[in-house]
Amino acid sequence: MIQFALVSEEISLPLALTMGEPAGISGEISLKAWLQRDVLETTFFLIDDPNRLAKLSHSLGLDVPIKTIDIPSQATNVFHLGLPVLPLDNSVRSNLGIPSVDTAGTVIESIEKAVRLTQSGDAAGVVTNPIQKEVLYDAGFAHPGHTEYLAELAGLKFSPIMMLAGEHLRVIPVTIHISLRQALEQLKTSEIIHATQVTYQALKNEFGISQPRIAVAALNPHAGEGGTMGNEEKTIIQPAITSLLNQGIEVLGPLPPDTLFSPQQRQTYDAAICMYHDQALIPIKALEFDQAVNVTLGLPFVRTSPDHGTALDIANLGKANPSSLISSINLAAKMAAQRKNC
Amino acid sequence: MIQFALVSEEISLPLALTMGEPAGISGEISLKAWLQRDVLETTFFLIDDPNRLAKLSHSLGLDVPIKTIDIPSQATNVFHLGLPVLPLDNSVRSNLGIPSVDTAGTVIESIEKAVRLTQSGDAAGVVTNPIQKEVLYDAGFAHPGHTEYLAELAGLKFSPIMMLAGEHLRVIPVTIHISLRQALEQLKTSEIIHATQVTYQALKNEFGISQPRIAVAALNPHAGEGGTMGNEEKTIIQPAITSLLNQGIEVLGPLPPDTLFSPQQRQTYDAAICMYHDQALIPIKALEFDQAVNVTLGLPFVRTSPDHGTALDIANLGKANPSSLISSINLAAKMAAQRKNC
Numbered sequence: 101m102i103q104f105a106l107v108s109e110e111i112s113l114p115l116a117l118t119m120g121e122p123a124g125i126s127g128e129i130s131l132k133a134w135l136q137r138d139v140l141e142t143t144f145f146l147i148d149d150p151n152r153l154a155k156l157s158h159s160l161g162l163d164v165p166i167k168t169i170d171i172p173s174q175a176t177n178v179f180h181l182g183l184p185v186l187p188l189d190n191s192v193r194s195n196l197g198i199p200s201v202d203t204a205g206t207v208i209e210s211i212e213k214a215v216r217l218t219q220s221g222d223a224a225g226v227v228t229n230p231i232q233k234e235v236l237y238d239a240g241f242a243h244p245g246h247t248e249y250l251a252e253l254a255g256l257k258f259s260p261i262m263m264l265a266g267e268h269l270r271v272i273p274v275t276i277h278i279s280l281r282q283a284l285e286q287l288k289t290s291e292i293i294h295a296t297q298v299t300y301q302a303l304k305n306e307f308g309i310s311q312p313r314i315a316v317a318a319l320n321p322h323a324g325e326g327g328t329m330g331n332e333e334k335t336i337i338q339p340a341i342t343s344l345l346n347q348g349i350e351v352l353g354p355l356p357p358d359t360l361f362s363p364q365q366r367q368t369y370d371a372a373i374c375m376y377h378d379q380a381l382i383p384i385k386a387l388e389f390d391q392a393v394n395v396t397l398g399l400p401f402v403r404t405s406p407d408h409g410t411a412l413d414i415a416n417l418g419k420a421n422p423s424s425l426i427s428s429i430n431l432a433a434k435m436a437a438q439r440k441n442c
Numbered sequence: 443m444i445q446f447a448l449v450s451e452e453i454s455l456p457l458a459l460t461m462g463e464p465a466g467i468s469g470e471i472s473l474k475a476w477l478q479r480d481v482l483e484t485t486f487f488l489i490d491d492p493n494r495l496a497k498l499s500h501s502l503g504l505d506v507p508i509k510t511i512d513i514p515s516q517a518t519n520v521f522h523l524g525l526p527v528l529p530l531d532n533s534v535r536s537n538l539g540i541p542s543v544d545t546a547g548t549v550i551e552s553i554e555k556a557v558r559l560t561q562s563g564d565a566a567g568v569v570t571n572p573i574q575k576e577v578l579y580d581a582g583f584a585h586p587g588h589t590e591y592l593a594e595l596a597g598l599k600f601s602p603i604m605m606l607a608g609e610h611l612r613v614i615p616v617t618i619h620i621s622l623r624q625a626l627e628q629l630k631t632s633e634i635i636h637a638t639q640v641t642y643q644a645l646k647n648e649f650g651i652s653q654p655r656i657a658v659a660a661l662n663p664h665a666g667e668g669g670t671m672g673n674e675e676k677t678i679i680q681p682a683i684t685s686l687l688n689q690g691i692e693v694l695g696p697l698p699p700d701t702l703f704s705p706q707q708r709q710t711y712d713a714a715i716c717m718y719h720d721q722a723l724i725p726i727k728a729l730e731f732d733q734a735v736n737v738t739l740g741l742p743f744v745r746t747s748p749d750h751g752t753a754l755d756i757a758n759l760g761k762a763n764p765s766s767l768i769s770s771i772n773l774a775a776k777m778a779a780q781r782k783n784c
Contacts, residue, residue: 279672330621
């Protein structure tokens with residue numbers, strides 16, 4: 101049984117799932133997510149090639165009927181019968197494990213359609229399967245990644261913010277895919293303020309937390325211990341906290357990073373703003389057994405994504421784990437329902 | 443019942459516990475550790491002022507008889523009757539929460555005695571209660587910390603190595619109490635090699651792991667992703683790994699830091715060598731509910747310590763948690779028994 105009740109009294113709009121890199125595990129985990137539909141809190145449709153998925157389902161020995169649909173609203177009606185697929189303009193020919201520039205156009209088409217259908221009110225939100233960026237670059241894709249592309253499609257002027265959300269913890273890295281040395285050089289008060297503001301609004305509007313409590317991590321061990329182990333706490337982070345408090349945003353910090361993620365301290369905040377990639381990613385991956393979700397905050401629509409890559413190395417083994425995709429679907433459903441209520 | 447069987451067939455030597463900072467929680471957690479003697483795997487004695495402890499026990503409402511002993515071997519015989527205390531030369535007058543330079547001499551005397559009695563074969567190992575370094579500095583103490591002082595007492599020529607050990611994870615930070623910026627500047631191939639060698643020997647000789655598997659963390663996100671996010675993996679870490687492999691030490695790395703501490707990956711190694719303080723401390727404090735132990739590797743005797751400070755702020759509240767001290771006692775007992783068997 102689909103547990104609609106948790107999301108909304110009325111039948112919800114389906115979510116739009118993108119194809120992702122067809123040479124990776126996206127197809128497999130999407131099929132497996134449908135098989136686990138009793139733990140899903142909404143329906144979804146995949147924007148993909150129905151024939152490709154039927155073959156994939158057969159070759160993996162999965163019992164997943166493929167239901168080709170013409171418009172998103174059909175997804176909810178047929179969802180109990182099979183995986184609803186909204187076809188791409190062209191068929192997708194791909195070899196598992198071997199990404200090709202030939203399919204790059206269809207990967208992008210799937211993302212564009214998902215965004216368009218969400219913006220037009222036909223889908224509740226976008227759940228993106230992982231892509232292989234290098235292949236898209238070779239095909240002329242000019243965005244650093246998925247998120248920046250979505251921001252452009254949405255016409256955003258500022259950068260969206262990445263949150264990783266799990267059952268035990270929500271973290272937001274202020275600097276992301278740069279070296280640790282660059283993270284130290286590029287850490288800015290303004291970016292900490294921006295990330296915290298966007299997080300605060302999202303916690304209110306999409307997570308339903310009326311008075312969000314946000315922890316801001318320090319950069320140095322023991323939060324610099326009064327300046328004896330680094331002064332970025334004083335020069336960069338504290339000014340951000342002062343500004344945020346003046347805006348009425350309840351923030352605590354800069355807090356010593358090592359104790360911030362202990363079981364006791366995790367009870368004291370709703371999200372932690374982190375200064376660099378691994379400060380955020382180490383604790384969430386240590387604590388969340390494959391179930392963390394990548395959430396993009398600050399877009400005009402809901403977007404979640406599994407917290408893993410295309411996993412080309414296991415793409416033809418049939419052992420991909422759909423847990424993070426399932427968590428992504430369920431979180432997107434909750435966020436979309438919450439957003440609608442605001 | 444004391445579970446001697448887990449440690450040794452014969453009656454083990456008791457461990458020597460130091461007093462630590464008398465204004466902090468050391469006395470309280472030592473009393474509470476004795477109260478939980480049914481989970482201890484050995485006996486111990488505290489090197490402290492028996493009158494001070496009797497008063498403390500009374501004021502905290504704890505039912506802990508204090509048994510003054512003359513020599514360590516008496517500890518095992520009286521342990522079931524009360525907490526064995528080997529007196530310091532002078533009485534200790536201290537106010538909880540307010541450390542004073544007046545007691546610094548006794549703090550140091552307790553450490554020295556514990557080391558001497560362990561080196562003479564009268565105690566199985568040293569478990570140090572937390573100290574307040576600033577107070578010792580004011581009294582002329584010239585060592586950066588506990589560990590360096592112990593190294594000098596032991597006549598060591600090279601630095602000992604800090605391991606944090608818990609039920610789920612063992613981590614060894616190569617750089618420790620310096621800013622993140624300094625950690626980047628000071629990270630050296632030779633230090634990674636030294637830390638790994640010392641860890642390897644300790645895993646064999648003190649943890650009883652015949653073929654230790656050691657993971658070496660990368661420094662940058664995704665291990666630098668082929669040099670696009672930092673090159674310390676190539677210039678500093680990989681040369682250490684190559685050298686260690688040539689020495690016959692089984693090391694894996696440099697491994698992406700974010701996934702290194704996931705439940706799956708933790709199964710693949712016995713200890714993780716980490717490049718900076720929080721890379722090691724964040725995951726262990728996230729995973730170990732107050733039970734991580736600070737272990738000093740590379741000393742000629744066993745030394746463990748609780749993974750927390752003096753907690754001056756709660757020193758007179760009676761709510762200090764003895765879990766980490768109890769884990770420190772039990773781990774020291776196991777390590778001492780293992781070392782004896784080598």
